[in-house]
Amino acid sequence: MSTLLKATQLSRFYGDFQAVKNVSVTLSQGDIMGLLGPNGAGKTTTMDMLAGNLAPSSGNIEIKGVDLLDEPKRAKQSIGYLPEQPPVYRDLTVDEYLRYCARLHGIRRQQIAGSVDRARERTGLVDTGRRLIGNLSKGYQQRVGIAQAIIHEPDVIILDEPTVGLDPIQIHEIRELIRELGTRHGVILSTHILPEVQTICNRVHILYEGRIAYDDASTAQQTHPEILARFNRPADLDSLGGLGGIIEIQSLENNGYRIIHSNNPNPSDEIARLAVEGKWGLLELTPASPGLEQVFLNLARGEQSSEANTDHEAEKNGAAA
Amino acid sequence: MIHAIAAHELRRMMLSPLAWVILALIQFLAALQFLNSVEEFMLNQPRLLNYENPPGVSDWVVAPVFADVAFMLLMVIPIITMRSLSAEHRDKTMSLLLSSPVSMTEIVLGKYVGTLYFLLIMVGMICIMPLSLMFGTSLDTGKLLAGASGLFLMLAAFSAAGLFISSMTNSPAVSAVASFFLLFALWLMFWLNSGGQKLSGVIEYISLLNHFVPLLQGSISTNNAVYFILFAVTFLVFTVRRLDIQRLQG
Structure with a gap:
C-alpha cells in the first residue's frame, strides 16, 4: 500500500x-x-x-x-x-x-x-x-x-x-x-x-x-482488546478473573463489566459459559474497540464540564445585566 | 484556467438581475446625454461652418457621452466588483478555488478578466449609439476608437481597484462603499490640481481624470495608456498578495 x-x-x-x-x-x-x-x-x-x-x-x-x-x-x-x-x-x-x-x-x-x-x-x-x-x-x-x-x-x-x-x-x-x-x-x-x-x-x-x-x-500495540458484558444479576468477579488471559475487570453501573483481556485465547466463550452456569442472566456481550470509546468519553466529559462552567458564567452575567 | 474562471464569473454576473439593471440604466442615461449632444450639434452646426477648422460631430457628441459614462461608472463599478471576492468569502465558496490546482494569480486574473468581459459588453453597447450616426454623417472613427479604448482602459483601472477592495472584506456592501470612496478620491485629485496654483507632480500623475481627458480628445499617448495599465497591475498585485496573506494568517 x-x-x-x-x-x-x-x-x-x-x-x-x-x-x-x-x-x-x-x-x-x-x-x-x-x-x-x-x-x-x-x-x-x-x-x-x-x-x-x-x-x-x-x-x-x-x-x-x-x-x-x-x-x-x-x-x-x-x-x-x-x-x-x-x-x-x-x-x-x-x-x-x-x-x-x-x-x-x-x-x-x-x-x-x-x-x-x-x-x-x-x-x-x-x-x-x-x-x-x-x-x-x-x-x-x-x-x-x-x-x-x-x-x-x-x-x-x-x-x-x-x-x-x-x-x-x-x-x-x-x-x-x-x-x-x-x-x-x-x-x-x-x-x-x-x-x-x-x-x-x-x-x-x-x-x-x-x-x-x-x-x-x-x-494499538499498547492497549488490549476489551469486552463489554452486562448481566441481570451481579457476576462473581473471582471466577471471571480466573479465566485465562484476563488482565483487568472494571465494574460499571447496572451489573455491567468492562473486561480487558489479552485476546489469546479470546475469553468470550468462557464468559458466556460462566454466565449460564452461575445463572447471572447474560444480557450483553460485545467486543469494544480498545481505548477509543474510553478516550473519547473522557474528553467529552471534560468538555461538558467546561461547557457547564461557561453556561453557568453566562447565566451569572445575564443575571448581572 | 483563467478563462474558465472568467467565463464562470461573467455567467454568474449575468444570472443576477443587478448586471442587467446596470446595463439598462447606463444605456438609458448615456442615451439621454447622446440625444442632448446631437441636438446641441444640430443647433450649432450653422455657426460652426464659419470656423476654419470646426469641431466635428465626433467632438460634439462622442466625447461628452464617454465622459458622462465614465463618471457614472465611477459610482457603478464598485457595485459590479463588490461581490467578486467578498461574496466568495462570505458564502465560503472560496475553498473550491483554493483547493483546486489553480494559483492565486490565476484566481485573481480570472476574476478580473470576467469583469473585463462584462465591461466590454457595456462599452460595446454604448458605442452603438455614436456608430448609428454613420447613417447620416461621416464619423471620425479614429476618435471614436480612441475614446472607446480610453473609456475601457479607465474602467479596467476602476475594476482592479474594486477587486482589491473586495478582497479586503467579507461584506459586499462595505466593499462597494470603500471602492467608491477610493475611486472618488483619485478622481477628485484632478479638481485639486485645476484649482489655480500647481500642486505637486505626483498628485497630478495619480489623478485618474488627468489621463482620461486626452484619450477622449482622440490622442492615445503611451504615457496615458501606461498609467491605466500600471494602475490596474498595481491593484491586481495587491489583491494576489492580500489573498496569499489570508491563506497564511487565516
Missing part, C-alpha cells in the same frame, strides 16, 4: 492562539480515516491545512510525495475537498456547477460531460442535474459538495463533517457512499460523532485541544 498523504508536525497559530499542535497524519490507499474530536478541537483547521486552504505555521504536507507548500498546483490535483459548508453557488444548476468544478480541476473538455455524469451517478444526483442548487435540500447540497470533491477522481478525499445536518436516511446513504469511496481512494473525514467513526472508518485519530490525543497506529 502506497502512502497517499503524509503530514508531519503540523502546527497552526491564529495570532497567539495555537489551534493545532504538532499533528502528524498519514493516509494510505484504502484507508478511511476518522478524525474525531469535540467541537473546537482543531479538526477544521487541520482539514483546511491538508487541503491547502490554509498554510500551516510549521510542519509540512506531502500528497503522493509532492510537497503541498512547494508545488501546490501539482499536489492539489490529487485532492478533493469538501469543507464544512459545501462550496456551492446557489444560483447555478447542478450540471453548470459540476462542469465548472471539472474545468477548475483541469479535466479536458471532451471528458467533462462524462466526469459530470459519473460524479452525479455516484452521489445519487442523476435526476437533479437541471435543478438550481439553491433550491435543493441540505442533504442534496451536501451530495453536490461531495460530487465536486470526487469529480476529478482524486486519490485523497478530505471530507469535513460530511453528515452534519442530515436526516438519518441521508446519513446512512452518505456513509454508504463514503465506504464505497474508501475502496478506491484514501478518505479522511472529520466528525464529532463516535458511532460514525466506528461504523465507517478503519482508522481513527482523536484530536483534542489541537493535539492528537489518540492515534490508532501508535496506541
Whole structure:
C-alpha cells in the first residue's frame, strides 16, 4: 500500500492562539480515516491545512510525495475537498456547477460531460442535474459538495463533517457512499460523532485541544482488546478473573463489566459459559474497540464540564445585566 | 484556467438581475446625454461652418457621452466588483478555488478578466449609439476608437481597484462603499490640481481624470495608456498578495 498523504508536525497559530499542535497524519490507499474530536478541537483547521486552504505555521504536507507548500498546483490535483459548508453557488444548476468544478480541476473538455455524469451517478444526483442548487435540500447540497470533491477522481478525499445536518436516511446513504469511496481512494473525514467513526472508518485519530490525543497506529500495540458484558444479576468477579488471559475487570453501573483481556485465547466463550452456569442472566456481550470509546468519553466529559462552567458564567452575567 | 474562471464569473454576473439593471440604466442615461449632444450639434452646426477648422460631430457628441459614462461608472463599478471576492468569502465558496490546482494569480486574473468581459459588453453597447450616426454623417472613427479604448482602459483601472477592495472584506456592501470612496478620491485629485496654483507632480500623475481627458480628445499617448495599465497591475498585485496573506494568517 502506497502512502497517499503524509503530514508531519503540523502546527497552526491564529495570532497567539495555537489551534493545532504538532499533528502528524498519514493516509494510505484504502484507508478511511476518522478524525474525531469535540467541537473546537482543531479538526477544521487541520482539514483546511491538508487541503491547502490554509498554510500551516510549521510542519509540512506531502500528497503522493509532492510537497503541498512547494508545488501546490501539482499536489492539489490529487485532492478533493469538501469543507464544512459545501462550496456551492446557489444560483447555478447542478450540471453548470459540476462542469465548472471539472474545468477548475483541469479535466479536458471532451471528458467533462462524462466526469459530470459519473460524479452525479455516484452521489445519487442523476435526476437533479437541471435543478438550481439553491433550491435543493441540505442533504442534496451536501451530495453536490461531495460530487465536486470526487469529480476529478482524486486519490485523497478530505471530507469535513460530511453528515452534519442530515436526516438519518441521508446519513446512512452518505456513509454508504463514503465506504464505497474508501475502496478506491484514501478518505479522511472529520466528525464529532463516535458511532460514525466506528461504523465507517478503519482508522481513527482523536484530536483534542489541537493535539492528537489518540492515534490508532501508535496506541494499538499498547492497549488490549476489551469486552463489554452486562448481566441481570451481579457476576462473581473471582471466577471471571480466573479465566485465562484476563488482565483487568472494571465494574460499571447496572451489573455491567468492562473486561480487558489479552485476546489469546479470546475469553468470550468462557464468559458466556460462566454466565449460564452461575445463572447471572447474560444480557450483553460485545467486543469494544480498545481505548477509543474510553478516550473519547473522557474528553467529552471534560468538555461538558467546561461547557457547564461557561453556561453557568453566562447565566451569572445575564443575571448581572 | 483563467478563462474558465472568467467565463464562470461573467455567467454568474449575468444570472443576477443587478448586471442587467446596470446595463439598462447606463444605456438609458448615456442615451439621454447622446440625444442632448446631437441636438446641441444640430443647433450649432450653422455657426460652426464659419470656423476654419470646426469641431466635428465626433467632438460634439462622442466625447461628452464617454465622459458622462465614465463618471457614472465611477459610482457603478464598485457595485459590479463588490461581490467578486467578498461574496466568495462570505458564502465560503472560496475553498473550491483554493483547493483546486489553480494559483492565486490565476484566481485573481480570472476574476478580473470576467469583469473585463462584462465591461466590454457595456462599452460595446454604448458605442452603438455614436456608430448609428454613420447613417447620416461621416464619423471620425479614429476618435471614436480612441475614446472607446480610453473609456475601457479607465474602467479596467476602476475594476482592479474594486477587486482589491473586495478582497479586503467579507461584506459586499462595505466593499462597494470603500471602492467608491477610493475611486472618488483619485478622481477628485484632478479638481485639486485645476484649482489655480500647481500642486505637486505626483498628485497630478495619480489623478485618474488627468489621463482620461486626452484619450477622449482622440490622442492615445503611451504615457496615458501606461498609467491605466500600471494602475490596474498595481491593484491586481495587491489583491494576489492580500489573498496569499489570508491563506497564511487565516
